[in-house]
Amino acid sequence: MRLCCRIQDCWNRPIASAPGAWIDVMDREDIAGKYKSTRKLGFTGKLQRCLNLGSYNYLGFAAADEYCTPRVIETMGQWGISTCSSRAEGGTTPLHQELEELVAEFLGVEDAITYGMGFATNSASIPALCDRGTLVLSDALNHTSIVAGVKAGGAAVKVFRHNNVRHLESLLRFHIAEGQPRTHRPWKKIIIIVEGIYSMEGEATPLAAIVALKKKYGAYLYLDEAHSIGAMGATGRGLCEHAGVDPRDVDVLMGTFTKSFGSAGGYVAGSKRLVDFLRRHSPAHLYAASIAPGAAKQIISALKLIRGDDGSERGAAKIKQLHDNSNYVRQQLLDMGLHVLGDWDSPVIPIMVYHIGLLATLSRMLYSRHIAMVVVGFPATPLLLCRCRVCISASHTREDLDYALDAIRDLVRAAGLDYANKGGGGG
Numbered sequence: 001m002r003l004c005c006r007i008q009d010c011w012n013r014p015i016a017s018a019p020g021a022w023i024d025v026m027d028r029e030d031i032a033g034k035y036k037s038t039r040k041l042g043f044t045g046k047l048q049r050c051l052n053l054g055s056y057n058y059l060g061f062a063a064a065d066e067y068c069t070p071r072v073i074e075t076m077g078q079w080g081i082s083t084c085s086s087r088a089e090g091g092t093t094p095l096h097q098e099l100e101e102l103v104a105e106f107l108g109v110e111d112a113i114t115y116g117m118g119f120a121t122n123s124a125s126i127p128a129l130c131d132r133g134t135l136v137l138s139d140a141l142n143h144t145s146i147v148a149g150v151k152a153g154g155a156a157v158k159v160f161r162h163n164n165v166r167h168l169e170s171l172l173r174f175h176i177a178e179g180q181p182r183t184h185r186p187w188k189k190i191i192i193i194v195e196g197i198y199s200m201e202g203e204a205t206p207l208a209a210i211v212a213l214k215k216k217y218g219a220y221l222y223l224d225e226a227h228s229i230g231a232m233g234a235t236g237r238g239l240c241e242h243a244g245v246d247p248r249d250v251d252v253l254m255g256t257f258t259k260s261f262g263s264a265g266g267y268v269a270g271s272k273r274l275v276d277f278l279r280r281h282s283p284a285h286l287y288a289a290s291i292a293p294g295a296a297k298q299i300i301s302a303l304k305l306i307r308g309d310d311g312s313e314r315g316a317a318k319i320k321q322l323h324d325n326s327n328y329v330r331q332q333l334l335d336m337g338l339h340v341l342g343d344w345d346s347p348v349i350p351i352m353v354y355h356i357g358l359l360a361t362l363s364r365m366l367y368s369r370h371i372a373m374v375v376v377g378f379p380a381t382p383l384l385l386c387r388c389r390v391c392i393s394a395s396h397t398r399e400d401l402d403y404a405l406d407a408i409r410d411l412v413r414a415a416g417l418d419y420a421n422k423g424g425g426g427g
């Protein structure tokens with residue numbers, strides 16, 4: 001299970017601006033002298049402009065956008081800030097209906113349901129889909145919201161090694177005979193749960209191989225596309241497009257709007273039967289307020305821009321820019337001799353540090369070079385696999401990226417992180 005916890009001396013400073021390519025980050029003071037027993041950190045109140053390599057603002061929609069923002073403001077003028085009601089009560093507006101139609105159409109499936117929060121999309125939809133008669137096969141690095149959902153549903157869980165298709169197949173083979181119907185005893189159903197792009201690894205799931213397995217063994221597949229929708233695939237349609245998989249072969253397509261769309265909330269998309277079932281049984285649909293109208297309008301506008309409804313190529317250009325930026329930075333980091341994780345086109349690029357004692361220093365050094373980057377250590381990663389994580393956005397210019405790469409190059413020299421350049425010993 002992944003615990004989303006970052007070590008204390010990281011980029012946990014207050015931010016005082018929208019999460020665009022550059023952000024204002026508060027400076028920190030060491031106020032150790034004021035406390036006898038513990039070392040404490042305070043904030044000076046001074047803001048420093050930093051290059052933002054920490055947000056999930058992959059397509060650059062989080063800061064003001066000339067197409068989205070006026071539409072959001074107009075919507076808030078008309079609909080207010082909150083629906084103050086769940087979807088099943090008074091919280092369904094024409095905006096919610098339009099959004100769900102757009103999401104389903106964008107993904108190429110029959111229907112979609114949206115929720116006010118990405119975390120709750122997992123933690124409250126998964127329990128509706130599984131019960132004590134369900135076996136969940138969950139990737140070892142699945143997000144906490146998935147783990148919470150599986151626990152709440154009361155399903156039996158087996159964790160397979162991260163992205164390890166052989167291990168997954170061995171579990172399937174153990175639990176269900178090849179070619180058996182989904183009702184194979186003792187399980188009413190088996191659900192495989194994976195993520196499109198893993199947020200701490202930048203790696204894609206081997207989707208085509210997993211789809212083949214789920215068909216072979218009659219299991220269901222649940223795919224969390226929080227980090228891949230909008231960001232992966234030539235037209236931003238996520239990992240199915242990237243991997244050349246028919247989206248209808250994934251039983252449950254889940255995603256969030258907090259990354260590529262610069263908004264809030266989440267969705268589940270798939271067959272009409274699935275979505276109708278969730279409309280009747282998912283607690284977050286029945287008992288939690290629907291997506292705020294302004295947030296819904298932001299997603300609708302971003303989706304329309306990506307589709308080119310405004311008659312321009314701006315949306316498509318953002319996706320291409322994101323891939324170009326990500327691949328440029330990845331190549332440069334590899335050329336520096338760094339160990340980086342993840343796949344081409346992925347906007348998440350973890351740089352392996354391996355030495356937990358270096359993390360705090362690296363975080364401070366990056367800040368002193370006006371770079372805001374998340375550094376991640378135990379327990380969010382195994383003890384020896386700590387890392388700095390670069391998050392790329394389409395809103396970064398080549399100049400921004402070169403600025404960051406120069407600073408990283410200096411850090412690499414200072415901290416000796418260029419492991420790939422260091423020849424192995426041996427006699």
Ligand code: PMP
Pocket residue numbers: 117118119120122143145195199224226227256257258265266
């Ligand atoms: N799923 C995954 C894979 C995530 O990484 C996250 C959060 N980053 C969520 C779900 C929860 O999404 P949100 O932040 O939109 O609530």
